[in-house]
Amino acid sequence: MTFVYRRSYRGRLSAAILDWAGTVVDYGCQAPASTFIEAFAGFGVPVTVAQARAPMGMAKRAHIQAITAMPEVAAAWEERHGRPATEADVDAIYERFLPLQVAMVEKHSEMIPGALDAVAAMRARGLKIGSTTGYPRAVMDVVVRAAADQGYIPDSIVCADDTPQGRPGPFPALKSLIEMSVHPVEAVVKIGDTVVDIEEGLNGGMWTIGIAVTGNEVGLSLEEWCAIPDWEQAQYRKAAKLRLAAAGAHYVVDAVADVLPILDDIEARLARGERP
Numbered sequence: 001m002t003f004v005y006r007r008s009y010r011g012r013l014s015a016a017i018l019d020w021a022g023t024v025v026d027y028g029c030q031a032p033a034s035t036f037i038e039a040f041a042g043f044g045v046p047v048t049v050a051q052a053r054a055p056m057g058m059a060k061r062a063h064i065q066a067i068t069a070m071p072e073v074a075a076a077w078e079e080r081h082g083r084p085a086t087e088a089d090v091d092a093i094y095e096r097f098l099p100l101q102v103a104m105v106e107k108h109s110e111m112i113p114g115a116l117d118a119v120a121a122m123r124a125r126g127l128k129i130g131s132t133t134g135y136p137r138a139v140m141d142v143v144v145r146a147a148a149d150q151g152y153i154p155d156s157i158v159c160a161d162d163t164p165q166g167r168p169g170p171f172p173a174l175k176s177l178i179e180m181s182v183h184p185v186e187a188v189v190k191i192g193d194t195v196v197d198i199e200e201g202l203n204g205g206m207w208t209i210g211i212a213v214t215g216n217e218v219g220l221s222l223e224e225w226c227a228i229p230d231w232e233q234a235q236y237r238k239a240a241k242l243r244l245a246a247a248g249a250h251y252v253v254d255a256v257a258d259v260l261p262i263l264d265d266i267e268a269r270l271a272r273g274e275r276p
């Protein structure tokens with residue numbers, strides 16, 4: 001056969017799948033970073049902020065495992081405990097982490113400025129709003145309640161323990177699509193503030209938008225961000241955008257409030273027959 005015919009989706013976007021911490025709540029993704037440090041300190045092993053933030057976005061047990069595998073942390077663990085960290089140790093750190101995390105998210109579930117309006121505008125243009133997170137359900141119960149009190153109620157909430165494997169695999173995002181009865185994946189945009197958020201969307205065949213300034217890659221609270229001079233903000237922004245772009249994000253913006261023009265651009269690309 002000389003020619004084959006290929007189906008191509010030319011419709012509009014049907015859904016956005018939003019991450020939680022650093023994307024719609026918890027400006028600067030403050031809650032998890034300090035909790036990892038505290039949990040490891042409980043085992044006599046010091047962890048830096050940079051180490052605690054590096055695997056951000058993964059399911060929290062996998063995140064703890066990733067920290068223990070870092071050469072400096074692995075060495076510190078062995079020095080303190082006389083042997084390398086085992087799976088049982090990772091479980092023990094996770095057990096200590098969970099209640100600390102629940103207490104911490106109580107203080108860090110404020111909606112990021114502009115997020116509510118952005119979600120309302122996405123709904124107004126016909127998008128369903130799905131969500132995925134690296135938090136397990138026990139932690140999300142607190143965050144979901146706090147977000148609902150502020151007016152944010154997504155159509156689907158997939159937690160880290162709702163799929164056998166989480167990010168960077170596509171499974172949480174795909175589960176969210178199933179829950180919302182949305183297809184094809186080309187009609188979906190995944191929006192998040194970490195490298196594994198972007199990988200989750202790309203692995204699922206979706207469009208991706210990285211969130212640079214309000215998320216983990218800058219890692220500053222709103223007060224801290226506003227307190228630094230323009231040149232320093234520009235440095236932070238550039239580094240964060242580079243990391244998310246290097247992960248393969250189709251677009252990178254400062255905050256979820258900035259995604260609306262991007263949605264127009266994606267729909268124009270779909271209309272031309274492009275796919276993610």
Ligand SMILES: [Mg+2]
Nearest residue numbers: 019021022193
């Ligand atoms: Mg996040």
